[in-house]
Amino acid sequence: MSVLVFVEGLNGEVKKSSLEAASYGSQVAQQLGTTTTAIAIGDVQEAALAKLGEQGVSKVLYDGDSRLNQFIADAYVKVIAKAVQQENAKVLVFSNSNIGAAVGAKLAVRLNGSLATNVTALPTIDGGSFVVTRGVFSGKAFADVALTSDLKIVAIKKNSIDITSGGGSATVENFSADLADADFAVSPKETVMQDTNGGVLLPEAAIVVSGGRGLKGPENWHLVEDLAKELGAATACSKPVSDMDWRPHHEHVGQTGITVSPNLYIAIGISGAIQHLAGVNSSKVIVVINKDPEAPFFKAADYGIVGDAFEIVPKIIEAAKALDK
Amino acid sequence: MKILVCISNVPDTTSKINFTADNKEFDKNGVQFVINPWDEYALTRAIELKEAKGGTVTVLNVGEADAEPNIRKALAIGADDAIRVNANPKDAFFVAQQITAVAKENNYDMILMGKESIDYNGSQVHNMVGEMLGIPSIVPAFKLDLVDDNTAVLEREIEGGKEVVEVKLPFIASAQQPMSEPRIPNMRGIMTARTKPLAVREPVGADVKADYVNFSKPEKKSGVKMIDPENAGDLIKLLRNEAKVL
Numbered sequence: 001m002s003v004l005v006f007v008e009g010l011n012g013e014v015k016k017s018s019l020e021a022a023s024y025g026s027q028v029a030q031q032l033g034t035t036t037t038a039i040a041i042g043d044v045q046e047a048a049l050a051k052l053g054e055q056g057v058s059k060v061l062y063d064g065d066s067r068l069n070q071f072i073a074d075a076y077v078k079v080i081a082k083a084v085q086q087e088n089a090k091v092l093v094f095s096n097s098n099i100g101a102a103v104g105a106k107l108a109v110r111l112n113g114s115l116a117t118n119v120t121a122l123p124t125i126d127g128g129s130f131v132v133t134r135g136v137f138s139g140k141a142f143a144d145v146a147l148t149s150d151l152k153i154v155a156i157k158k159n160s161i162d163i164t165s166g167g168g169s170a171t172v173e174n175f176s177a178d179l180a181d182a183d184f185a186v187s188p189k190e191t192v193m194q195d196t197n198g199g200v201l202l203p204e205a206a207i208v209v210s211g212g213r214g215l216k217g218p219e220n221w222h223l224v225e226d227l228a229k230e231l232g233a234a235t236a237c238s239k240p241v242s243d244m245d246w247r248p249h250h251e252h253v254g255q256t257g258i259t260v261s262p263n264l265y266i267a268i269g270i271s272g273a274i275q276h277l278a279g280v281n282s283s284k285v286i287v288v289i290n291k292d293p294e295a296p297f298f299k300a301a302d303y304g305i306v307g308d309a310f311e312i313v314p315k316i317i318e319a320a321k322a323l324d325k
Numbered sequence: 326m327k328i329l330v331c332i333s334n335v336p337d338t339t340s341k342i343n344f345t346a347d348n349k350e351f352d353k354n355g356v357q358f359v360i361n362p363w364d365e366y367a368l369t370r371a372i373e374l375k376e377a378k379g380g381t382v383t384v385l386n387v388g389e390a391d392a393e394p395n396i397r398k399a400l401a402i403g404a405d406d407a408i409r410v411n412a413n414p415k416d417a418f419f420v421a422q423q424i425t426a427v428a429k430e431n432n433y434d435m436i437l438m439g440k441e442s443i444d445y446n447g448s449q450v451h452n453m454v455g456e457m458l459g460i461p462s463i464v465p466a467f468k469l470d471l472v473d474d475n476t477a478v479l480e481r482e483i484e485g486g487k488e489v490v491e492v493k494l495p496f497i498a499s500a501q502q503p504m505s506e507p508r509i510p511n512m513r514g515i516m517t518a519r520t521k522p523l524a525v526r527e528p529v530g531a532d533v534k535a536d537y538v539n540f541s542k543p544e545k546k547s548g549v550k551m552i553d554p555e556n557a558g559d560l561i562k563l564l565r566n567e568a569k570v571l
Contacts, residue, residue: 010485011554071483073452091543102464103450108418114534115417118446131538138443140342144539158418186461186492188477193486201485207570217391232569249331249467249503250482255338256362256502264570274339278443281543285568289548298549303563307554319558 003029003036004089005057006080008099009044017095017156018165019055023164024057025093026154031125032091037061039083041068041076041176046172047181051189053170055163061087061175067184070191070303071099071309075183077106082112082177091130091274096155097203105157113151120160120282123152138255159206159261159284192252202251205234207264208283209251212238212276214269214290214309218246223313224268230320236260238270254279269309289313326380326474327352327431328371331424331438331450332399333361333414334392338443351444351540353391361441367500370469371437372403372508373492378471381405384389387423387444393523401510403520412528421453422531428458430542433495435477440465440499443515455524461492465498509511 005025007018014022024037029036038052038060049060063079080103084092092107094100108115120142121133121144130152135142147154194201202208211221221235228235235251242252254261255275265283269290270276277300280286280287288301291308297302305312336342336356343352360368371382384399386392387410396407410423428472441448448464455462458543467487468480479498510518552560565571 008484015484071488077456079544093407098465098482099484101448105417105449106456106462108449108534109421109456110455115449116535117448119455123460134446136445136540137336137342138338138446140542141344142543143445143537144541146536146538147534148536149534186463186490188488188490190489191483191486192488203484250487252502256366259446264568266563278338285564285570287564289557300546301413301549302546302547302568303552303560305552305554305557305560307557311558315557319561323565324563 001034001090002087003032003034003091003093004084004087005036005038005093006037006100006103007040007044007049007052007060009016009040009042009048009094009098010027012045012048014040014044014048014052015095017097017158019163020158020161021093021095021156022052022055022057023054025091025162026164026167026188028091028093029056030120031123035059037083037087037089038170039063039080041065041067041079043202049172050169053168054165056167057170060170060172062172063175065176067179070188072184072187073102073106074186075179076103077110078179079109079177081110082175083175090151092151092153094153096157100155104153109127111151112149113153114147115153116145116147117155119154119158120157121303122152123168126313135282138259139281157261158203159263161278200232200234202234202236202258202260205260206262207231207233208236208253208260208262209233209266209268210240210270211236211268213240219311221247225248226312227317227320231319254274266311267297270297271295272300326374326378326379327433328374328382329428329433329436330364330368330382330384330399330404331385331436332368332373332395333439333442333444334358334365334388334395335361335442335444338362342542348540349538357396358391360399361439361442362380363441363443363501365439366502366504367437367439368399368402368404369505369507372501373505374471375403383408385410385424385427386526387412387420387528389413396523397518398510399503399513400521400523402508404513406522406524408524408526410528412526416535417447417449417453417531419531421457422448422452423528424454425457425530428454432555437496438499440501447553451497455497458497461497462497462499463490463492464499465506466498469498469500469504529562
């Protein structure tokens with residue numbers, strides 16, 4: 001028996017969200033008195049995988065098939081299913097990414113497992129019962145869910161588990177699921193990565209700086225971008241801003257956009273319509289900057305500044321520059 | 326072209342979320358229900374494809390009778406007929422099994438739904454159905470076009486980018502903005518929806534694998550701390566020393 005963690009790589013490194021998943025998996029393994037194995041694929045260096053020992057992983061299975069650098073659901077499922085069987089895994093941990101949620105759902109069917117996505121806390125394990133907490137109602141509530149199958153599959157909401165450290169080094173073993181061409185039948189014709197200007201990808205970001213209509217036009221976005229750069233943050237926007245094509249759709253957070261849960265969300269010139277709040281309300285700390293003191297967003301904020309963004313944001317950028325990083 | 330669109334009946338975005346006294350169930354009291362906003366993108370795109378290429382759009386809901394006003398709304402927007410599987414949807418696996426059972430009896434060319442429901446936020450059902458039926462699932466897609474009668478091209482979001490995927494029919498896809506511009510039903514649509522077929526069937530025996538045992542609400546924020554705009558730079562100090570997020 002073991003706990004198996006699926007690890008995603010990006011540009012040779014392990015993704016931050018996968019470090020969170022590994023930290024989660026190791027803590028579950030401790031509760032169960034077993035060990036943690038990781039299954040890794042794609043573009044990631046062996047040295048980065050060995051460092052997963054810090055998070056308590058003892059062994060990493062690595063399938064370096066370069067065809068796996070792209071997300072091909074059927075191929076991923078086959079690789080992970082083989083690892084589950086080889087390791088006799090009873091708990092399978094993903095990050096709640098587009099990949100983790102998708103592959104987790106397919107594996108739940110194929111391996112007859114119980115699946116919980118959007119998981120926000122470590123499980124309560126009591127005898128045979130395994131109960132996890134997951135976010136529901138778009139951040140307005142939590143649900144405790146008992147996973148009743150022999151195999152429990154969880155996908156961990158980003159930024160909800162602290163990355164642990166202090167473990168040792170993990171051994172890295174080559175692993176292959178003998179994939180055939182048929183496993184890659186549904187493969188992308190074209191992949192286009194967003195240009196983040198060397199910045200941070202929105203779904204992974206610990207800090208998000210977001211702008212709304214109060215910024216008056218796309219030509220003023222340097223305020224958002226400069227502050228984000230100083231803080232090592234990703235940039236985002238409200239729905240009206242993406243609807244007006246001031247910013248691309250993939251930056252739109254809210255009910256019908258991306259849901260984010262960073263440690264810090266800074267909203268500039270966003271009034272805080274309930275649809276916007278649904279996408280950001282599980283952020284740990286929310287800062288609202290708005291010239292309207294009646295803006296509903298202040299009710300959901302931890303820190304607020306009433307005033308003109310064009311005067312206030314430069315002051316914050318100056319203070320951030322002076323910060324000892 | 327036969328398209329199946331799966332819709333969820335969910336509390337309106339603006340609803341206050343409450344649970345029954347023992348926190349075991351969602352309290353529907355006083356809550357306005359709507360078609361899941363993500364599903365509306367799927368529904369509208371299906372209707373657009375039907376208008377361009379011909380065919381039928383069937384809507385499917387796994388839910389109890391109180392979902393019927395929103396099923397009728399989907400018919401008013403332009404779906405041709407509807408199926409309601411008469412069950413309280415217990416978990417994603419249960420719902421996926423109901424959809425799969427309906428799909429197996431009808432050869433749909435594509436099955437569409439939203440990328441997730443705004444109530445349980447599971448984002449599981451589409452991939453489960455794809456796996457159960459052994460057809461590709463393209464999620465979450467924001468663009469869907471037909472190349473010819475047998476082939477579709479989709480664009481889907483991946484972590485940090487997008488992919489263009491060409492796929493043979495049949496397939497399943499989940500929709501998100503900006504796949505289409507959701508429509509408001511017109512008076513003619515509302516009138517004709519009344520007489521469109523809405524079949525009710527009983528659920529297939531299905532396992533529940535995720536048992537919802539308790540609900541809770543997040544702790545209330547302690548209140549907002551206002552900062553003098555003249556000293557806006559103090560925010561950075563507070564974020565580092567007090568909130569400890571920098």
